[in-house]
Amino acid sequence: MSADHPATAAPTAAAASGTVHWIGTGLSTGRSGLSLVCERARRVVLWDRTVERGAARLAALGLAGRAEVRAFTPAALAAGVGPGDVLVSMLPATEHAPLLRLATDRAAHFACTSYVSPELAELAAEAAARTRTVVLTEAGLDPGIDHLLAHDLVARGRAALGEIPATAVFTSYCGGVPAVPNPFRYRFSWAPYGVLAALGSPARHIEAGAEATVPRPWEATRSLTLAGEDFEVYPNRDSLPFVAQYGIPDHWRLDTFVRGTLRNAGWHTAWKEVFDTVSTGDQRAVRALAGTLAARYPTTPTDRDRVVLSVALELRTPAGPSWRGSHLLDLTGDAEESAMARCVSLPLAYGVTRILAGALPAGLNRAAAPEDTGRWLAFLGAHGLRGAREETTTPSGVPA
Numbered sequence: 001m002s003a004d005h006p007a008t009a010a011p012t013a014a015a016a017s018g019t020v021h022w023i024g025t026g027l028s029t030g031r032s033g034l035s036l037v038c039e040r041a042r043r044v045v046l047w048d049r050t051v052e053r054g055a056a057r058l059a060a061l062g063l064a065g066r067a068e069v070r071a072f073t074p075a076a077l078a079a080g081v082g083p084g085d086v087l088v089s090m091l092p093a094t095e096h097a098p099l100l101r102l103a104t105d106r107a108a109h110f111a112c113t114s115y116v117s118p119e120l121a122e123l124a125a126e127a128a129a130r131t132r133t134v135v136l137t138e139a140g141l142d143p144g145i146d147h148l149l150a151h152d153l154v155a156r157g158r159a160a161l162g163e164i165p166a167t168a169v170f171t172s173y174c175g176g177v178p179a180v181p182n183p184f185r186y187r188f189s190w191a192p193y194g195v196l197a198a199l200g201s202p203a204r205h206i207e208a209g210a211e212a213t214v215p216r217p218w219e220a221t222r223s224l225t226l227a228g229e230d231f232e233v234y235p236n237r238d239s240l241p242f243v244a245q246y247g248i249p250d251h252w253r254l255d256t257f258v259r260g261t262l263r264n265a266g267w268h269t270a271w272k273e274v275f276d277t278v279s280t281g282d283q284r285a286v287r288a289l290a291g292t293l294a295a296r297y298p299t300t301p302t303d304r305d306r307v308v309l310s311v312a313l314e315l316r317t318p319a320g321p322s323w324r325g326s327h328l329l330d331l332t333g334d335a336e337e338s339a340m341a342r343c344v345s346l347p348l349a350y351g352v353t354r355i356l357a358g359a360l361p362a363g364l365n366r367a368a369a370p371e372d373t374g375r376w377l378a379f380l381g382a383h384g385l386r387g388a389r390e391e392t393t394t395p396s397g398v399p400a
Contacts, residue, residue, distance in 0.1 A: 013362040014107060014132040016355055017084030018042030023072060023099065024090030025057040027189055027299075028113070028140070031337045032383065033345025037088075038066040040353045045080065047072040062336075074098070083107040086355050088348065092191075096120055100127065100135065107131040109355050113140030113348050115237075121364060128363030138366040139351040141307065141343040142174035145385065146259070147366060148347075149311040149327040150246045151373040157315050158249065160323045160393050166315040168252040173224065173233040173311075175262030176340045179304040179332045184297045185267040189305065189340060192294035193287050199278050200286075203235035205258040211240065217260075218275055221268045226310050226328055227388070230265040247370055252315070262308050306332045307339040309387070322394045329387030343385060350379050 020041040022034060025048050038044050044067035048054030054069040070076060081087065085108040089099045093114040100120065103110040104127040116124075116137050127133035138144055150172060157168075178187050188195065203217040214220045214235055221234040239259045248254065277289045299305065312326035333339035347367065354360050368376040380386070 011128060011132055011362045013109070013134045013355070013358060013360060015084055016086060016109060016358060017082060018356060019045065019082065019085040020088060020352060020356075021045045021047060021077065021081060021085060022067070022088045022090065023047045023077070025054060026090055027338065028341055028344040029057070029061075029090055030341030030345035031061045031063070032342045033347075033349035034061060035063055035066070036346065036349040036383075037352055038063060040356060041086075044068065045070055047077060074102075078102055078106075081106045081108050085109070086111060086352055088112070088352060093117070097123060100124070103127065104131055104133055107133070109134040109136075111136040111139065111348060111352055111355065113138065113144060113344055115143055116364065116366065124364035132362040134355050134360045134362055134365065136348075136351045136355060136360060136365045136367075139348045140345075141340070141347070142309065144347045144367050145329065145343060145380065146172050146174055146309060146311055147245070148368055148373050148376050148380075149309070149329075149387075150242070150313075151368070151370045152377060153311060153313040153325045153327065154247050155370065155373070156325050156391060157313055157323055160325075160391075161315055161317065161321060163249070163251060164317055164320065165251045165253070166317045167255050168248065169256040169312075169314040169316075170246075170248075170254070170258070171256065171310070171312050172259045173231075173262040174309040175231075175233075175307070177262070177264045177306050177308065179306040181264040181266070182297060183270060184293070185264040185270045187297050187299045187303055187305070188294040189299040189338075192290035196274055196278060196286050196290045196293075197283075198236075199274070200281070201237065203237060203239075203260070205235045205239040205256075205260075206243075206254050207256060207258070209253065209255050216275070216279065218268065218271070223265070224262070224310070226308070227330070231308065232263045232265055232267050233260050234263075235260040245366065262310065304333050305338050305340055306330070307343050309343075323392070325389070325391040327387050327389050329385065331385070346383060346385060347376070347380060350376065 046054050046067045046069050051069050051071050087103045087110050089096050089112040097119050100110045100123045124135035203214045217234045224231050224233045235258050309329040314324040316322045331339040
């Protein structure tokens with residue numbers, strides 16, 4: 001549904017209790033995000049495989065004593081969740097549905113950073129109807145911050161040109177890369193097999209005004225220069241549903257619409273062995289190679305990661321003005337917190353505070369609604385996640 005056809009208002013959410021259950025303490029659980037939740041919530045319970053592991057992780061984040069620590073089992077969590085609590089899933093995406101079912105059964109709320117699956121969307125609708133549960137999704141980096149920047153550019157473009165027909169070129173590329181590129185142009189910071197297997201999923205986007213599907217996304221790799229530095233980018237997943245999600249108006253003709261992955265220059269050459277293996281479709285071989293490469297190129301405590309997110313929109317009218325806007329977020333991690341953990345956990349934590357404040361409607365929420373984008377970006381910017389924004393308008397009669 002485009003911005004010209006707004007959706008029906010969602011029901012008011014059930015009141016939040018003030019208790020947050022943060023489930024999982026992997027590499028995306030950052031100091032910035034978890035500390036914000038500890039500041040704003042009445043009570044925080046951190047769930048990990050063991051109490052000892054959870055306590056150690058809390059201490060490593062400089063938050064010892066700021067949250068209760070519990071050993072996670074489905075039964076223990078079910079016994080500990082009450083009405084109005086917020087369940088924050090930092091577990092793999094396959095675990096979100098069971099946790100959302102638990103949240104609904106307990107009249108609690110739910111938040112995660114993952115993409116919305118059909119199952120999660122169906123469960124969110126049921127949760128809204130049964131218990132007025134808030135389901136916050138896609139509230140991390142990608143998806144998450146990229147959504148906010150896209151909403152911002154669409155709003156700015158419409159304000160700049162008015163409601164006149166235009167041809168639109170939209171691109172959104174994000175990547176977590178080594179701050180100092182190694183020969184492999186990558187270091188593994190999450191499930192190695194997942195990184196490689198994702199390359200086997202076709203990518204759908206809009207190119208030259210038509211839908212295009214790339215069975216092997218890496219074959220569509222191209223160069224992209226940002227702030228004078230060269231990167232490589234390729235389409236990822238299915239971009240088309242985001243045309244509606246970003247509120248692209250009906251009077252814009254899409255020449256290009258692509259969401260994709262960004263890597264260091266030289267990545268395509270360095271990953272030839274990976275591409276050859278993924279192309280065979282032999283998942284045992286893919287798993288074996290993933291293990292070998294993860295051991296060869298792990299992320300160690302001395303490594304520094306870097307997050308680069310580029311979102312751009314260009315509008316061209318047949319004989320009138322043109323407009324271009326872009327956002328570039330470029331962040332390097334430090335000894336206290338990785339860039340990825342900061343970029344994933346901070347927007348998620350802010351979303352949790354919005355649930356606690358009763359500011360989000362019941363049912364499915366993806367990061368911020370377009371009308372609330374400014375609030376989210378202002379908060380993130382004030383907490384160190386502010387990128388460079390550029391915006392130019394070329395008047396009528398002036399060559400673009």
